[in-house]
Amino acid sequence: MIKTKQITKGDWRTVESFWNANGVAFFKAPAGAQIKVRYGYGWLGFDRQKQTLNGFDYKKLDVGLGSLGYARMQIKVSQSTDVTYDVYGGGVARPSPEIPF
Template identity: 70%
Template sequence: MLRTKDVRSGGWRTVESFWNAKGTAFFRAPQGARIKVRYGVGFLGKDAQKQTLDGSRYAKLSVGFGSLARARMQIRVDRSTAVTYDVYGGGVAVSSPEIPF
C-alpha cells in the first residue's frame, strides 16, 4: 500500500510501528534521507538495516520476529518534506514494490 507522510527535519521520525507483527517497506526518495529499523524501547533499543536513500534505487526495510518487543521503521531527513513509500504487512515475501513510485 502506497503511503505519503509529511516528515519534519531533525531527529528520527517513525513512519511505521510494529508490535508482534511482520512487515516490509520500500523507500526511494528524498535523496540523502536515512532510514532504519529500531527494535525495542529507549536505551534498551537497537538499530538495524541502516541505509541512505539515493533517489533512484529502492531501499528495503523488513521487520520480522524482532517486533515481539516493538519495532519501528524510521526516517531522518535534512529538510521537512513529504515522503512516499510502499508498505506491506504480514509475512508477505516481496522483493520489489508492486507499483513503481
Template identity: 85%
Template sequence: MIKTKHISSGDWRTLESFWNAKGIAFFKSPPGAQIKVRYGYGWLGFDRQKQTLDGFDYKKLDVGLGSLGYARMQIKVAQTTDVTYDVYGDGVARLSPEIKF
C-alpha cells in the same frame, strides 16, 4: 499500500510501528534521507538495516522476528518534506514494490 507522510527535519521520525508483527517497506527518495528499523524501547533499543536513500534505487526495510516486542521503521531527513513509501504487513514476501513510485 503506498503511503505519503509529511516529515519534519531533525531527529528520527517513526513512519510505521509493529507489535508482534512482520512488515516490509520500500523507499526511494528523498535523496540523502536515512532509514532504519529500531527494535525495543529507549536506551534498551537497537537499530538495524540503516541505509541512505539515493533517489534512484529502491531500499527495503524488513521487520522480522525482532518485532515480537516492538519495532519501528524510521526516517531522518535534512529538510522538511513529503516521503512516499510502499509498505506491506503480515510478513508478505516481496522483493520489490508492487507499484513503482
C-alpha cells in the same frame, strides 16, 4: 499500500510501528535521507538495516522476528518534506514494490 507522510527535519521520525508483527517497506526518495528499523524501547533499543536513500534505487526495510516486542521503521531527513513509501504487513515476501512510485 503506498503512503505519503509529511516528515519534519531533525531527529529520527517513525513512519510505521509494529507490535508482534511482520512487515516490509520500500523507500526511494528523498536523496540523502536515512532509514532504519529500531527494535525495543528507549536506551534499551537497538537499530538494524540502516541505509541511505539515493533517489533512484528502492531500499527495503524488513521487520521480522525481532518485532516480538516493538519495532519501528524510521526516517531522518535534512529538510522537511513529503516522503512516499510502499508498505506491506503480515510477512509478505516481496523483493520490490508492487507498483513503482
